[in-house]
Amino acid sequence: MAHIQIIIGSTRPARSGAAIGDWLVKELNINKHGLSFEKLDLAQINLPLLDEPLPASSGQYSHKHSKEWVSKIAKADGYIWVTPEYNHGPSAALKNAIDYVYAEWIHKPVAFVGYGGMGGTRAIEQLVNIASQLNMAPLTARLHVMDPWASVKDGVLDKSYVKGNIDGFVNELAWWTNALAKARKS
Template sequence: MAEPLKILVILGSVREGRMAEPVGNWVIEGAAARDGLACELVDLKEWDLPFYPFPKPPAAGGYTDPLQLRWAERVKSADGYILICPEYNHGIPAVLKNALDFVYAEWNRKPVAFVGYGGNGGARSIEQLTMVARELQMAPLEASVHIMGVWEKAKSGSFEPDAKDTRWIGHLYDELTWWGNALKNARDAG
Protein backbone atom coordinates (compact mmCIF):
# COMPACT_ATOMS: atom_id res chain seq x y z
CA MET A 1 0.00 0.00 0.00
CA ALA A 2 1.23 3.49 -0.87
CA GLU A 3 2.27 5.91 1.81
CA PRO A 4 -0.60 8.23 2.76
CA LEU A 5 -0.63 11.75 1.39
CA LYS A 6 0.48 14.39 3.86
CA ILE A 7 -2.23 17.04 3.92
CA LEU A 8 -1.97 20.29 5.87
CA VAL A 9 -5.31 21.51 7.24
CA ILE A 10 -4.73 25.24 7.61
CA LEU A 11 -6.96 27.24 9.95
CA GLY A 12 -7.72 30.48 8.13
CA SER A 13 -8.76 32.51 11.17
CA VAL A 14 -7.02 33.70 14.30
CA ARG A 15 -10.02 35.40 15.92
CA GLU A 16 -10.93 34.67 19.51
CA GLY A 17 -13.88 32.28 19.59
CA ARG A 18 -13.31 31.29 15.96
CA MET A 19 -15.16 28.38 14.41
CA ALA A 20 -12.11 27.47 12.29
CA GLU A 21 -10.68 25.34 15.10
CA PRO A 22 -13.70 23.07 15.73
CA VAL A 23 -14.30 22.79 11.98
CA GLY A 24 -10.62 21.96 11.41
CA ASN A 25 -10.72 19.32 14.13
CA TRP A 26 -13.79 17.78 12.47
CA VAL A 27 -11.91 17.65 9.15
CA ILE A 28 -8.89 16.00 10.82
CA GLU A 29 -11.04 13.43 12.65
CA GLY A 30 -12.87 12.48 9.47
CA ALA A 31 -9.66 12.11 7.50
CA ALA A 32 -8.16 9.87 10.21
CA ALA A 33 -10.88 7.31 9.48
CA ARG A 34 -9.89 7.16 5.78
CA ASP A 35 -7.10 5.35 4.00
CA GLY A 36 -4.61 7.40 2.04
CA LEU A 37 -4.69 10.70 3.95
CA ALA A 38 -2.51 11.82 6.86
CA CYS A 39 -3.76 15.24 7.90
CA GLU A 40 -2.00 17.69 10.20
CA LEU A 41 -3.52 20.83 11.67
CA VAL A 42 -1.67 24.10 11.02
CA ASP A 43 -2.87 26.98 13.17
CA LEU A 44 -1.87 30.37 11.77
CA LYS A 45 -2.23 31.71 15.31
CA GLU A 46 0.98 29.82 16.13
CA TRP A 47 2.87 31.22 13.15
CA ASP A 48 2.34 34.96 13.61
CA LEU A 49 3.46 35.76 10.06
CA PRO A 50 3.83 39.54 9.63
CA PHE A 51 2.28 41.18 6.61
CA TYR A 52 4.81 40.49 3.89
CA PRO A 53 7.64 42.97 4.56
CA PHE A 54 10.46 41.74 2.29
CA PRO A 55 11.60 43.62 -0.83
CA LYS A 56 11.96 40.50 -2.99
CA PRO A 57 8.72 38.79 -4.11
CA PRO A 58 8.28 35.16 -2.99
CA ALA A 59 8.05 34.00 -6.62
CA ALA A 60 11.71 35.02 -7.00
CA GLY A 61 12.75 32.44 -4.36
CA GLY A 62 15.98 32.78 -2.40
CA TYR A 63 14.32 33.34 0.97
CA THR A 64 16.65 34.60 3.71
CA ASP A 65 14.32 35.42 6.61
CA PRO A 66 14.28 32.60 9.23
CA LEU A 67 10.50 32.71 9.69
CA GLN A 68 9.91 32.66 5.94
CA LEU A 69 12.31 29.72 5.61
CA ARG A 70 10.46 27.80 8.37
CA TRP A 71 7.08 28.51 6.76
CA ALA A 72 8.46 27.43 3.37
CA GLU A 73 9.61 24.10 4.85
CA ARG A 74 6.22 23.54 6.49
CA VAL A 75 4.33 24.25 3.26
CA LYS A 76 6.80 22.24 1.16
CA SER A 77 6.41 19.19 3.42
CA ALA A 78 2.83 18.61 2.26
CA ASP A 79 1.32 16.78 -0.69
CA GLY A 80 -1.80 18.96 -0.55
CA TYR A 81 -3.90 21.29 1.55
CA ILE A 82 -7.34 21.82 3.01
CA LEU A 83 -8.00 25.47 3.82
CA ILE A 84 -10.54 26.17 6.55
CA CYS A 85 -11.79 29.47 5.23
CA PRO A 86 -14.38 31.64 6.89
CA GLU A 87 -15.81 34.50 4.91
CA TYR A 88 -15.04 37.95 6.27
CA ASN A 89 -16.92 40.84 4.63
CA HIS A 90 -17.49 38.88 1.41
CA GLY A 91 -13.85 37.82 1.20
CA ILE A 92 -10.78 35.99 2.40
CA PRO A 93 -9.48 36.56 5.94
CA ALA A 94 -6.33 38.68 5.70
CA VAL A 95 -4.30 36.24 7.81
CA LEU A 96 -4.99 33.41 5.36
CA LYS A 97 -4.22 35.49 2.27
CA ASN A 98 -0.97 36.64 3.86
CA ALA A 99 0.04 33.04 4.69
CA LEU A 100 -0.54 32.06 1.06
CA ASP A 101 1.45 35.06 -0.19
CA PHE A 102 4.40 34.44 2.15
CA VAL A 103 6.01 31.74 -0.05
CA TYR A 104 5.52 30.63 -3.62
CA ALA A 105 7.16 27.55 -5.15
CA GLU A 106 6.32 25.41 -2.13
CA TRP A 107 2.58 25.56 -3.03
CA ASN A 108 3.07 24.72 -6.72
CA ARG A 109 1.53 21.65 -8.38
CA LYS A 110 -0.35 20.47 -5.31
CA PRO A 111 -4.09 20.11 -4.77
CA VAL A 112 -6.02 22.40 -2.48
CA ALA A 113 -9.57 21.93 -1.19
CA PHE A 114 -11.72 24.32 0.81
CA VAL A 115 -14.06 24.09 3.78
CA GLY A 116 -15.90 27.38 4.09
CA TYR A 117 -18.42 28.91 6.43
CA GLY A 118 -20.00 32.29 6.98
CA GLY A 119 -22.12 34.11 4.41
CA ASN A 120 -23.44 31.60 1.86
CA GLY A 121 -21.29 28.87 3.39
CA GLY A 122 -18.11 30.83 2.66
CA ALA A 123 -18.80 30.77 -1.08
CA ARG A 124 -17.22 34.15 -1.84
CA SER A 125 -14.14 33.37 0.25
CA ILE A 126 -13.74 30.05 -1.55
CA GLU A 127 -14.26 31.70 -4.95
CA GLN A 128 -11.52 34.26 -4.23
CA LEU A 129 -9.19 31.62 -2.79
CA THR A 130 -9.61 29.57 -5.95
CA MET A 131 -8.22 32.46 -8.00
CA VAL A 132 -5.30 32.91 -5.59
CA ALA A 133 -4.57 29.18 -5.65
CA ARG A 134 -4.42 29.18 -9.44
CA GLU A 135 -1.89 32.01 -9.38
CA LEU A 136 0.20 29.98 -6.92
CA GLN A 137 0.11 27.11 -9.46
CA MET A 138 -1.96 24.96 -7.14
CA ALA A 139 -4.78 22.70 -8.32
CA PRO A 140 -7.96 23.99 -6.63
CA LEU A 141 -10.55 21.22 -6.40
CA GLU A 142 -14.24 21.46 -7.18
CA ALA A 143 -14.96 19.44 -4.03
CA SER A 144 -15.59 22.15 -1.46
CA VAL A 145 -17.65 22.05 1.70
CA HIS A 146 -19.93 25.04 2.28
CA ILE A 147 -21.12 24.91 5.88
CA MET A 148 -24.40 26.71 6.41
CA GLY A 149 -25.36 27.81 9.93
CA VAL A 150 -21.98 27.01 11.45
CA TRP A 151 -22.78 28.68 14.78
CA GLU A 152 -25.86 26.51 15.30
CA LYS A 153 -23.70 23.42 14.71
CA ALA A 154 -21.23 24.29 17.46
CA LYS A 155 -21.88 22.25 20.57
CA SER A 156 -19.58 22.50 23.59
CA GLY A 157 -16.60 23.57 21.48
CA SER A 158 -17.15 20.86 18.86
CA PHE A 159 -18.59 21.02 15.38
CA GLU A 160 -21.55 18.75 14.74
CA PRO A 161 -22.12 18.41 10.98
CA ASP A 162 -25.42 17.74 9.30
CA ALA A 163 -25.91 15.05 6.64
CA LYS A 164 -24.99 17.47 3.82
CA ASP A 165 -21.72 18.47 5.51
CA THR A 166 -20.85 14.81 6.04
CA ARG A 167 -21.64 13.89 2.43
CA TRP A 168 -19.57 16.76 1.03
CA ILE A 169 -16.55 16.17 3.26
CA GLY A 170 -16.54 12.56 2.05
CA HIS A 171 -16.51 13.81 -1.55
CA LEU A 172 -13.71 16.24 -0.66
CA TYR A 173 -11.58 13.39 0.81
CA ASP A 174 -12.18 11.24 -2.29
CA GLU A 175 -11.19 14.00 -4.69
CA LEU A 176 -8.21 15.12 -2.60
CA THR A 177 -6.91 11.55 -2.46
CA TRP A 178 -7.26 11.06 -6.22
CA TRP A 179 -5.76 14.42 -7.22
CA GLY A 180 -3.13 14.27 -4.49
CA ASN A 181 -1.84 10.92 -5.76
CA ALA A 182 -2.02 11.97 -9.41
CA LEU A 183 -0.07 15.17 -8.80
CA LYS A 184 2.43 13.51 -6.45
CA ASN A 185 3.18 10.90 -9.10
CA ALA A 186 3.60 13.64 -11.70
CA ARG A 187 5.91 15.66 -9.41
CA ASP A 188 7.96 12.55 -8.62
CA ALA A 189 8.30 11.76 -12.34
CA GLY A 190 9.87 15.18 -12.84
Protein backbone atom coordinates (compact mmCIF):
# COMPACT_ATOMS: atom_id res chain seq x y z
CA MET A 1 0.00 0.00 0.00
CA ALA A 2 1.38 3.42 -0.94
CA HIS A 3 2.33 5.48 2.07
CA ILE A 4 1.65 9.18 2.63
CA GLN A 5 3.24 11.36 5.29
CA ILE A 6 1.35 14.38 6.58
CA ILE A 7 3.88 16.95 7.75
CA ILE A 8 2.51 19.46 10.23
CA GLY A 9 4.49 22.65 9.64
CA SER A 10 3.72 24.80 12.66
CA THR A 11 5.47 24.44 15.98
CA ARG A 12 4.16 27.31 18.15
CA PRO A 13 2.55 26.66 21.54
CA ALA A 14 -1.25 27.01 21.18
CA ARG A 15 -0.95 26.65 17.39
CA SER A 16 -3.98 25.99 15.17
CA GLY A 17 -1.87 23.50 13.20
CA ALA A 18 -2.34 20.71 15.77
CA ALA A 19 -6.16 20.79 15.48
CA ILE A 20 -6.00 21.09 11.69
CA GLY A 21 -3.62 18.11 11.56
CA ASP A 22 -5.89 16.03 13.82
CA TRP A 23 -8.91 16.83 11.66
CA LEU A 24 -7.02 15.97 8.48
CA VAL A 25 -5.75 12.60 9.76
CA LYS A 26 -9.29 11.66 10.82
CA GLU A 27 -10.78 12.64 7.43
CA LEU A 28 -8.06 10.88 5.47
CA ASN A 29 -8.46 7.67 7.39
CA ILE A 30 -12.15 7.70 6.48
CA ASN A 31 -11.32 8.46 2.82
CA LYS A 32 -8.56 5.86 2.54
CA HIS A 33 -8.36 5.33 -1.24
CA GLY A 34 -5.85 2.51 -0.79
CA LEU A 35 -3.29 4.75 0.94
CA SER A 36 -1.81 4.55 4.41
CA PHE A 37 -1.23 7.79 6.32
CA GLU A 38 1.28 8.85 8.95
CA LYS A 39 1.40 12.20 10.74
CA LEU A 40 4.81 13.81 11.28
CA ASP A 41 4.50 16.75 13.64
CA LEU A 42 7.49 19.09 13.42
CA ALA A 43 6.77 20.37 16.93
CA GLN A 44 7.52 16.87 18.24
CA ILE A 45 10.33 16.06 15.81
CA ASN A 46 12.05 19.24 16.95
CA LEU A 47 14.74 19.58 14.27
CA PRO A 48 17.33 22.29 14.95
CA LEU A 49 17.92 24.97 12.33
CA LEU A 50 19.79 23.26 9.49
CA ASP A 51 23.20 22.44 10.92
CA GLU A 52 24.70 20.12 8.32
CA PRO A 53 28.06 21.17 6.88
CA LEU A 54 27.19 19.74 3.44
CA PRO A 55 24.02 20.39 1.43
CA ALA A 56 21.39 17.64 1.42
CA SER A 57 22.02 17.08 -2.31
CA SER A 58 25.37 15.50 -1.29
CA GLY A 59 23.47 12.77 0.55
CA GLN A 60 26.03 13.04 3.37
CA TYR A 61 24.85 13.77 6.87
CA SER A 62 26.83 14.19 10.05
CA HIS A 63 24.10 14.41 12.69
CA LYS A 64 21.84 11.72 14.13
CA HIS A 65 18.76 13.98 13.95
CA SER A 66 19.38 14.57 10.21
CA LYS A 67 19.87 10.87 9.45
CA GLU A 68 16.69 9.98 11.37
CA TRP A 69 14.63 12.66 9.61
CA VAL A 70 15.90 11.76 6.15
CA SER A 71 15.34 8.03 6.63
CA LYS A 72 11.81 8.75 7.85
CA ILE A 73 11.03 10.85 4.76
CA ALA A 74 12.49 8.10 2.53
CA LYS A 75 9.70 5.74 3.66
CA ALA A 76 6.86 7.68 2.00
CA ASP A 77 5.58 7.62 -1.57
CA GLY A 78 3.88 11.00 -1.26
CA TYR A 79 3.36 13.88 1.12
CA ILE A 80 0.89 16.41 2.41
CA TRP A 81 2.59 19.56 3.58
CA VAL A 82 0.39 21.38 6.09
CA THR A 83 1.40 24.99 6.42
CA PRO A 84 0.29 28.10 8.26
CA GLU A 85 0.72 31.39 6.43
CA TYR A 86 3.28 33.61 8.15
CA ASN A 87 3.90 36.93 6.37
CA HIS A 88 2.59 35.47 3.11
CA GLY A 89 4.97 32.50 3.24
CA PRO A 90 5.13 29.03 4.80
CA SER A 91 6.49 28.48 8.31
CA ALA A 92 10.25 28.58 8.75
CA ALA A 93 10.01 25.22 10.55
CA LEU A 94 8.54 23.57 7.46
CA LYS A 95 11.10 25.12 5.09
CA ASN A 96 13.87 24.04 7.45
CA ALA A 97 12.57 20.45 7.55
CA ILE A 98 12.34 20.42 3.74
CA ASP A 99 15.92 21.68 3.36
CA TYR A 100 17.36 18.75 5.34
CA VAL A 101 16.29 16.35 2.59
CA TYR A 102 17.01 16.09 -1.12
CA ALA A 103 17.03 12.76 -3.00
CA GLU A 104 14.21 11.35 -0.86
CA TRP A 105 11.76 14.03 -2.13
CA ILE A 106 12.55 13.55 -5.82
CA HIS A 107 9.84 12.23 -8.19
CA LYS A 108 7.23 12.11 -5.44
CA PRO A 109 3.96 14.06 -5.26
CA VAL A 110 3.05 16.63 -2.67
CA ALA A 111 -0.44 17.94 -1.87
CA PHE A 112 -1.01 20.98 0.31
CA VAL A 113 -3.15 22.10 3.20
CA GLY A 114 -2.83 25.79 3.99
CA TYR A 115 -4.49 27.97 6.56
CA GLY A 116 -4.78 31.67 7.29
CA GLY A 117 -6.97 34.65 6.43
CA MET A 118 -6.88 33.63 2.75
CA GLY A 119 -6.63 29.89 3.46
CA GLY A 120 -2.83 29.90 3.28
CA THR A 121 -2.90 30.34 -0.51
CA ARG A 122 0.21 32.54 -0.64
CA ALA A 123 2.20 30.19 1.57
CA ILE A 124 1.22 27.26 -0.66
CA GLU A 125 2.34 29.10 -3.80
CA GLN A 126 5.82 29.46 -2.31
CA LEU A 127 5.86 25.76 -1.43
CA VAL A 128 4.94 24.90 -5.03
CA ASN A 129 8.12 26.66 -6.20
CA ILE A 130 10.20 24.89 -3.58
CA ALA A 131 8.74 21.49 -4.50
CA SER A 132 9.48 22.15 -8.20
CA GLN A 133 13.12 22.83 -7.39
CA LEU A 134 13.23 19.48 -5.59
CA ASN A 135 11.93 17.67 -8.70
CA MET A 136 8.72 16.78 -6.91
CA ALA A 137 5.24 16.87 -8.43
CA PRO A 138 3.44 19.69 -6.61
CA LEU A 139 -0.28 18.95 -7.04
CA THR A 140 -3.33 21.10 -7.40
CA ALA A 141 -4.77 18.89 -4.64
CA ARG A 142 -5.16 21.58 -2.00
CA LEU A 143 -7.34 22.30 0.98
CA HIS A 144 -7.64 25.72 2.54
CA VAL A 145 -8.70 26.37 6.11
CA MET A 146 -10.01 29.90 6.47
CA ASP A 147 -9.56 32.11 9.53
CA PRO A 148 -7.85 29.62 11.88
CA TRP A 149 -8.23 32.04 14.82
CA ALA A 150 -12.02 31.55 14.45
CA SER A 151 -12.26 28.06 12.95
CA VAL A 152 -10.28 26.34 15.72
CA LYS A 153 -11.96 26.42 19.13
CA ASP A 154 -10.79 24.45 22.17
CA GLY A 155 -8.41 22.47 19.99
CA VAL A 156 -11.09 21.37 17.51
CA LEU A 157 -11.53 22.52 13.90
CA ASP A 158 -14.96 23.56 12.67
CA LYS A 159 -14.87 21.93 9.25
CA SER A 160 -17.30 24.43 7.72
CA TYR A 161 -14.22 26.69 7.40
CA VAL A 162 -12.47 24.20 5.08
CA LYS A 163 -12.51 25.12 1.37
CA GLY A 164 -11.90 22.31 -1.10
CA ASN A 165 -13.20 18.83 -1.67
CA ILE A 166 -11.50 16.18 0.43
CA ASP A 167 -12.56 13.30 -1.85
CA GLY A 168 -11.11 15.06 -4.89
CA PHE A 169 -8.01 15.95 -2.88
CA VAL A 170 -7.32 12.33 -1.88
CA ASN A 171 -8.24 10.95 -5.32
CA GLU A 172 -5.72 13.22 -7.00
CA LEU A 173 -3.03 12.45 -4.46
CA ALA A 174 -3.69 8.69 -4.79
CA TRP A 175 -3.47 8.84 -8.59
CA TRP A 176 -0.12 10.64 -8.61
CA THR A 177 1.27 8.60 -5.74
CA ASN A 178 0.52 5.29 -7.47
CA ALA A 179 1.64 6.50 -10.91
CA LEU A 180 4.95 7.90 -9.66
CA ALA A 181 5.64 4.90 -7.40
CA LYS A 182 5.32 2.67 -10.47
CA ALA A 183 7.47 5.02 -12.56
CA ARG A 184 10.21 5.16 -9.89
CA LYS A 185 10.43 1.36 -9.93
CA SER A 186 10.74 1.11 -13.73
